[in-house]
Amino acid sequence: MCGIVAYYGPNNAYEYLIKGLRRLEYRGYDSAGIALLNGDLTIYKNQGKVSELEAIAEGNNLEGKRGIGHTRWATHGEPNTVNAHPHQSQSGNIALIHNGIIENYATIKKVLMQRGHEFKSETDTEVLTHLIEEIQVKEQVDLLEAVRLALNEVVGAYAIVILSKNDPNTLIAARKGSPLVVGIGKESGEFYLASDATPIIEYTNQVTYIDDNEIVAIQDGEMSVKTIDNVVKSPFIQELQISIDSIEKGGYDHFMLKEIFEQPKSIYDSMRGRFDAENLTFSMRSLEEYASKIKNLDRIIIIACGTSWHAGLVGEYLIEEFSRIPVEVEYASEFRYRNPIVTEDDLVIAISQSGETADTLAAIEMAKDKGATIYGICNVVGSSIPRTTHAGAYTHAGPEIGVASTKAFTAQVTVLTLLALGIAEIRGKITQDRLRTMFSELNTIPQKVDNLLQSCNEKCKEIAAIYKNASNCLYLGRGYNFPVALEGALKLKEISYIHAEGYPAAEMKHGPIALIDEEMPVIVIATKRNYYEKVLSNIQEVKARKGKIIAIVTEGDEKVAEIADHYIEIPDTEDSLTPILATIPLQLLSYYIAVMRDCNVDQPRNLAKSVTVE
Numbered sequence: 001m002c003g004i005v006a007y008y009g010p011n012n013a014y015e016y017l018i019k020g021l022r023r024l025e026y027r028g029y030d031s032a033g034i035a036l037l038n039g040d041l042t043i044y045k046n047q048g049k050v051s052e053l054e055a056i057a058e059g060n061n062l063e064g065k066r067g068i069g070h071t072r073w074a075t076h077g078e079p080n081t082v083n084a085h086p087h088q089s090q091s092g093n094i095a096l097i098h099n100g101i102i103e104n105y106a107t108i109k110k111v112l113m114q115r116g117h118e119f120k121s122e123t124d125t126e127v128l129t130h131l132i133e134e135i136q137v138k139e140q141v142d143l144l145e146a147v148r149l150a151l152n153e154v155v156g157a158y159a160i161v162i163l164s165k166n167d168p169n170t171l172i173a174a175r176k177g178s179p180l181v182v183g184i185g186k187e188s189g190e191f192y193l194a195s196d197a198t199p200i201i202e203y204t205n206q207v208t209y210i211d212d213n214e215i216v217a218i219q220d221g222e223m224s225v226k227t228i229d230n231v232v233k234s235p236f237i238q239e240l241q242i243s244i245d246s247i248e249k250g251g252y253d254h255f256m257l258k259e260i261f262e263q264p265k266s267i268y269d270s271m272r273g274r275f276d277a278e279n280l281t282f283s284m285r286s287l288e289e290y291a292s293k294i295k296n297l298d299r300i301i302i303i304a305c306g307t308s309w310h311a312g313l314v315g316e317y318l319i320e321e322f323s324r325i326p327v328e329v330e331y332a333s334e335f336r337y338r339n340p341i342v343t344e345d346d347l348v349i350a351i352s353q354s355g356e357t358a359d360t361l362a363a364i365e366m367a368k369d370k371g372a373t374i375y376g377i378c379n380v381v382g383s384s385i386p387r388t389t390h391a392g393a394y395t396h397a398g399p400e401i402g403v404a405s406t407k408a409f410t411a412q413v414t415v416l417t418l419l420a421l422g423i424a425e426i427r428g429k430i431t432q433d434r435l436r437t438m439f440s441e442l443n444t445i446p447q448k449v450d451n452l453l454q455s456c457n458e459k460c461k462e463i464a465a466i467y468k469n470a471s472n473c474l475y476l477g478r479g480y481n482f483p484v485a486l487e488g489a490l491k492l493k494e495i496s497y498i499h500a501e502g503y504p505a506a507e508m509k510h511g512p513i514a515l516i517d518e519e520m521p522v523i524v525i526a527t528k529r530n531y532y533e534k535v536l537s538n539i540q541e542v543k544a545r546k547g548k549i550i551a552i553v554t555e556g557d558e559k560v561a562e563i564a565d566h567y568i569e570i571p572d573t574e575d576s577l578t579p580i581l582a583t584i585p586l587q588l589l590s591y592y593i594a595v596m597r598d599c600n601v602d603q604p605r606n607l608a609k610s611v612t613v614e
Ligand code: M6R
Pocket: 305, 306, 307, 308, 351, 352, 353, 354, 355, 356, 357, 360, 403, 404, 405, 406, 490, 494, 607, 609, 610, 611
């Protein structure tokens, strides 16, 4: 949450800052601000979007070869202009941007106020800015040392960047718990900083990911890195693997629609090179390395949040079906606080698109402390979770910019399918015939998704037009399709603000059935191989109460199609692979309903893509 960018180099910073903030706006859009160092510190900031900031800045002095920028998801203090970043020190000489939370800010603020500091905002960030200046003046140290000493007093999470009017050739940045990437520019002494690599890729593909407790100093055109304990580090420069096309809308109206339509490719990329269908073997290094651990496992715990948690539920069904190991799926936020029983014999699978979700990260640390082996399934390369886990697999879905997760989910489910099959193979729980069937069916999935996108898009639009004004919606599914129902409901509520609930179809009669009347659309996933007859009965129960049925059915189905008010066909596949296909029309349905309700699909209210606060 919150996006930060910074530039240090021979050119004007403004263009990079504004473009970068637009790219990071998915991380928060409550307010935006920049500071430019041009002899003086020029600051523009405003409540609202980056476009509004641009309108304010335009026509003014935009000179400055060093600059910092911030797009905010409010935590401390309401989303207004005063609380917008950058924040300044008591003298106004230091400007700072921050992503994270300074937990002990109130204590520090009290002490600083006793020493005469006056604060303009309600934020935790402003306190850190004042603290750095106070230390610099009191201890008579340079900016880098003042930042280092201040960070030693701070409890919490941060990615920060600091500029000082008194040190025009210096830019300091640091991270703990919030992401920070430095791009090495093409010109001498040129550096681009950001919360993730998307703003940087247009300018350079050489980057270094900063680790927790590290401080980056760019002084007189040279970069150095040290820890907050004063240990010098050598930055590891690597080449970015993402392309500029992957972070642009490419002719689509919204990133979400583009990402939905990218799924044939993202699903293919998530399985590419990971199995050999002819020889029935896996090429997943993480599986090989942990083979002996996997053989002796008693239990697997899956931790995640939101959509990733739904993928985790599909993972539970997959792993239990194929490898017969008990699986528990936990909300990371609950797991981390309830002192769960975790032992060295457990494998904990952490799933996260962003790789930065604070609760998932904290849950990983806790499980690690208890001795468990942690396996990460993440999308963002170089993010915090893959860097803290013992082993893992990237989903390779490519950048997901829309706040509502779509292609990340289907890629996570694909990787979990491979993992379930791989574990089953290592433990001798799957026959060669079954493995052959699964591999050959997996190979057909990208094409089936492609066909499905073409065949169901218009139908989803038509159904969306009928139900766009609904106030409630129920999603039902059984077995593998229960997590799909949960995911469908989450997608609808987060982007269209229609209240929606997902349920196991059989649970309907234990409560939700009371809600059903002629106004209630009920979306039922009723595919052939997933408890078809049972779901059929559930549909009848809804129809008997005049509910409206929108059914997701297997191609050629006649029974459900006959009684449903609307139906969308999906290609036939293995029951265990149904979630990947059944999710697609639900994504499209939510998308079109949200568009028809004039909602901001890519940036739904109150949400942020990367939830780096607990
Ligand atoms: O980056 P993560 O996968 O860890 O994020 C978890 C959730 O915040 C995320 O899935 C969220 O629920 C999405 N907005 C769902 O579309």
